[in-house]
Amino acid sequence: MTNSTNPRWIAVQTILQVLDQGRSLDEIFNSDWYQSLALEKRDLALGRELVFGFCRWYFALSTLLASRLQKPLRARDRDIEVILILGLYQLLVMNTEPHAAVNETVKLALAQKKSWARGLVNALLRGVVRDGIELDSNSPTQAYPDWIMSRIRRDWGEQAERVLIEGNNRPPMTLRVDTRQASIDNVITTLGSAGIEASRHSTVSTAIVLSAPCEVTQLPGFERGILNVQDAAAQIAATLLDCKSGARVLDACAAPGGKTAQLLQQFDNIELDALDRSEVRLQRLRQNLQRINKSARVLIGDAASPETWFEGNNYDYILADVPCSASGVIRRHPDIKLLRHESDIMPLLAQQRKILDALWRLLKPGGKMLYSTCSVFRDENEVQIAKFLQRHPDCAEVTINNSEWGEPRPHGRQILTGSDNMDGFYYGLLTRSGGE
Ligand SMILES: C[S@@+](CC[C@H](N)C(=O)[O-])C[C@H]1O[C@@H](n2cnc3c(N)ncnc32)[C@H](O)[C@@H]1O
Numbered sequence: 001m002t003n004s005t006n007p008r009w010i011a012v013q014t015i016l017q018v019l020d021q022g023r024s025l026d027e028i029f030n031s032d033w034y035q036s037l038a039l040e041k042r043d044l045a046l047g048r049e050l051v052f053g054f055c056r057w058y059f060a061l062s063t064l065l066a067s068r069l070q071k072p073l074r075a076r077d078r079d080i081e082v083i084l085i086l087g088l089y090q091l092l093v094m095n096t097e098p099h100a101a102v103n104e105t106v107k108l109a110l111a112q113k114k115s116w117a118r119g120l121v122n123a124l125l126r127g128v129v130r131d132g133i134e135l136d137s138n139s140p141t142q143a144y145p146d147w148i149m150s151r152i153r154r155d156w157g158e159q160a161e162r163v164l165i166e167g168n169n170r171p172p173m174t175l176r177v178d179t180r181q182a183s184i185d186n187v188i189t190t191l192g193s194a195g196i197e198a199s200r201h202s203t204v205s206t207a208i209v210l211s212a213p214c215e216v217t218q219l220p221g222f223e224r225g226i227l228n229v230q231d232a233a234a235q236i237a238a239t240l241l242d243c244k245s246g247a248r249v250l251d252a253c254a255a256p257g258g259k260t261a262q263l264l265q266q267f268d269n270i271e272l273d274a275l276d277r278s279e280v281r282l283q284r285l286r287q288n289l290q291r292i293n294k295s296a297r298v299l300i301g302d303a304a305s306p307e308t309w310f311e312g313n314n315y316d317y318i319l320a321d322v323p324c325s326a327s328g329v330i331r332r333h334p335d336i337k338l339l340r341h342e343s344d345i346m347p348l349l350a351q352q353r354k355i356l357d358a359l360w361r362l363l364k365p366g367g368k369m370l371y372s373t374c375s376v377f378r379d380e381n382e383v384q385i386a387k388f389l390q391r392h393p394d395c396a397e398v399t400i401n402n403s404e405w406g407e408p409r410p411h412g413r414q415i416l417t418g419s420d421n422m423d424g425f426y427y428g429l430l431t432r433s434g435g436e
Pocket of ligand 1: 234252253254255256257258259260275276277278281301302303304321322323324355
């Protein structure tokens, strides 16, 4: 097996790009380098398992590693640290047979041309096996950076441990069914005939959950937009906005277009502007529109600076699905633990405030704006909305009633990670006074 067909070696190179270049896993998986790898399906799955597992467990395993090393590794031996943590992950989480885990890990050190590390890898991994070291997978709270753990504990008190545990679990693959094209029951039956087991989501009527993830290309109806990959929490947005026919709608942070697609599929005859500041992400939005065979006016620009893209015709509905810490989707994107820092939060809060204030001026009197994040940090959610209401006397909150999902907060509604098998999400619904 050459390096480029060895899933373990590819996992090491992927993780080094996350750690050294700050690239997200999504970005790497979509890169030319990754796409050009000719991996067998089974190896592709193993490579991903290793990469996701590394990110999920990095903070716990690196602490364990440090406690077993006689002296810390040099900065230039980051690759050996990664290789050792991957070895520990295979031994302690994947329960790989020790002989195989040690051998494969030694091979990785040799592939990095660091034969001096052979003895270290052998001694360290065999020592962990000999001493019966275990990782308590029911208490993954050590598997977070301190700042995330402290913030979640501060914000959620007794519920914090559950949020942390759920955030370390593997997420389900959840789909949105375009119920205009097919009923949920029919879709579940069709999937069953294709050997894909699915069930209705407990609280979101358009959502189904697969028993095991699969490639989207295997999903009957995906290419026609009957099925769309979208967590159940994200599927609530369109229902809350409830756009009337003929309305002008702005999806202000739209890419890659999950909610844009849903708005277009759920509401007839709306005039939708889909804005995002990232051209690369807008490409994915355009592909999604093409797949579902719907159209929108796609705009590139900064939601906080409408003068560069807004043409003066105010909106009846605005969806502000703002950039956020993504602390509610750590289970889907565990690289967030490595890539986000506490110092990112203040600038994010300021950016959210600017976007909200700028968009508010574009809303018609009587119009509705839905603010959403995939965050479980109160500062980005209910606190952001409380401050917005103070700054804007022409704004009233619309109470989100009769909801089976999430929990009411002083402002808006919060879904905590894993509740009803959903991602962590927040919704705040606002209306501008002055309408009829
Ligand atoms: C949470 S994601 C949106 C997900 C999308 N609504 C969906 O359902 O598929 C946030 C998006 O905001 C975009 N973004 C960040 N800052 C922005 C800004 N100032 N103006 C417009 N878009 C922005 C990002 O490029 C990103 O695509």
